[in-house]
Amino acid sequence: MSSKINQVVAFATGCEMPELPEVETVRRGLEPVMDGARFTKVELRRRDLRWPFPKDFAARLEGKTVTGLGRRAKYLMVDLSSGDVLIMHLGMSGSFHVFNPHLEPRAKRAAKDDDDLLGRYYHERAQHAAHDHVVFHMSSRAIVTFNDPRRFGFMKIVPRAKLDAEPLLKRLGPEPLGNAFDAATLAAACKGKKTSLKAALMDQRVVAGLGNIYVCEALHRALLSPKRRASTIADKNGAPNERAERLVDGIKAVLNDAIKAGGSSLRDHKRPDGELGMFQHRFRVYDREGQRCVTPGCAGVVKRIVQNGRSTFYCPACQK
Ligand SMILES: [Zn+2]
Secondary structure, three states: OOOOOOEEEOOOOOOOOOOHHHHHHHHHHHHHHHOOOEEEEEEEOOOEOOOEOOOOHHHHHOOOEEEEEEEEOOEEEEEEOOOEEEEEEOOOOOEEEEEOHHHOOHHHHHOOOHHHHHHHHHHHOHHHHOOEEEEEEEOOOOEEEEEOOOOOOEEEEEEHHHHHHOHHHHOOOOOOOOOOOOHHHHHHHHOOOOOEHHHHHHOOOOOOOOOHHHHHHHHHHOOOOOOOEHHHHEOOOOOEOHHHHHHHHHHHHHHHHHHHHHHHHHHHOOOOOOOOOOOHHHOOOOOOOOOEOOOOOOOOEOEEEEEOOEEEEEOOOOOO
């Protein structure tokens, strides 16, 4: 075990992409070392991830101070003193590794030569270094590395004034944990929709930040079938019914629980290998095919079906 790498923010959710709770957990892991700190040096190890980096990427970051670290849906939004916003997306396999010498034991720190930090850091995790594509050196002395073996992640810099027109963000629906997301807005978005409830919740225009895992989990908490037609949570005028209320409650509850679990795993996590099964133990239906349903009083068994090419896990007995 390495004491050099103080924090690894990563996931072990198989082929699933990080969703809102994972991204929020990353945000909370990065905030203490990046917010208020200046980029002293930015290293790009490749010209592209999912997309090419802008040519002036490092120049637009170096010397700038982070004035806020936010999140919109699954995007990390880093506000810069220059008026730019650095947008980062984890893709399928992206993770951030934070090396913060301030968190090391005092005795070790005293013996350390600053110039030696980086060399030792990479030496200790050489097996992953080939996938370290971006390295941020911060004035907080933290070194933040973005590692992404499959390179579906991306980073983009957009002036804050142009954020409203940004194609990535323009069509996003409401934040599910925000006040703007309630039964009325969800029902209105699902009004007349002939698609399944599962497909509607996966649609980022209906609600932003949910993916396969938390949609399955939310539907189970709401006791609603993923196959149910989306329009059935609204009346014909688009007003919410009791199903819409349950669904919104289920979505908010599962996200809040997962963010809480992510927060505690961040605090406890000291392993350097990047394999952290963050929330799996809390799943009620996801990846539990053939196991007993956990709904109190339900004797059902979790079933797996395929919807729009993705696995859906649900209990046919209690999810109607
Ligand atoms: Zn059940």
